Amino acid sequence: MHLIKQQEVLLVLRGYYTKKELFTFFSSILGNTGHFEDFVMNNYRKVKSVKEFAGLYCTSERSFNRKFQNCFKESPYQWMQKKKAELIREKISESDTPFQEIAMDFDFNSQAHFTSYCKRLFGMTPSKLRTESKKVAPDLEY
Template sequence: MKEKGKVFMTNTRQHKYTWENVQPRHILVHIFSGELALSYGKTSLTFISGDTVLIPRNKLFRTVKSPVNGEPFKCVSIILPDQHLRKFYLDRSVMEIEEESKSSYKVIKPHPLLASLFGSLLPYFDMLEELPTELIAIKIQEALTVIDTVDKLASAILGTFEQPGKIDLEKYMEEHFMHNLQLDKFAFLTGRSLTTFKRDFKNVFQSTPGKWLTIKRLGLAHHKLLIERKKINDVYMSVGFENISHFSFAFKKRFGYTPSEIPLNR
């Protein structure tokens, strides 16, 4: 990955590159080649060459970046800091949409202005020195102007600045338990302090977060291995485990046999 301040390029020929995180700022991504799969909760979307997608801030997601047909995965991303957004939308109208849509990925409509914006950034990644701060600010301003021109609905996401409010804990955890995230992040994303999160969790699930998450993740893993016939290497990360040895140990402790020992007729 080559990075120029708040503008960076990903260029990988690896078979797959998987990454999971919560970003505190909006990110605008344009794909030049390969495929980008974004998973959040039980939803998965795939974006291809030519697509431009806006990833909202504070969104828990897993990305899988894959080369396609011998071409590397290649994209350019622009991080959109709040200070730039607040200044840009200070005297502009902001569209109203449903609250749930504000936290969803948004595909920005194809447009020559978008192609020109991202195409103009490519030469900078051949430079050895850092992209000047002043130029980054200009490119962020250009990006916001282009988005506001080609897709006004994006303003509903970019032009609002509320932090996550307290939401339905049971619904959120049932939809996102498979993400490998620290408890303080789950607390933040559900609009709670860590102490309140643990207390509310106990009241809702009659269990500690750690025990409940492990049982839910292993249950999903068992289903993927037995019913969907997925490979172990494709399962353990997708259900929230960091490494295969920890996954195998926890799986055997829970079910009495290792993932590789699941019989076809079980």
């Protein structure tokens, strides 16, 4: 009998609320951090800001910040900046993509701004970073 009543309540709720609204309501109650972590890892490359990330998760920016902080132990902004740096380093090191294209992909206003960003974060220019990474891990031929 208990299961039937649960299903009845869910059917009534589905009649009045959209799936997004129900998801927002129940996710905040249940606090499924595993699902939240999966959501973050699957979507962080699709967004440019914390506000956009919160919107994609269908919650307020404040609630998103709180949930993110509890789950990852740092602010979403700091985490996104670290991930951006990792992706840039990976793109420079593991591809021959022109630096101008990488700069545009990551929304830098100019290649000069991109170069100064790399110097500040990695301690070297993009070209030096690419050269150094090829020295450390040269292509293996079979």
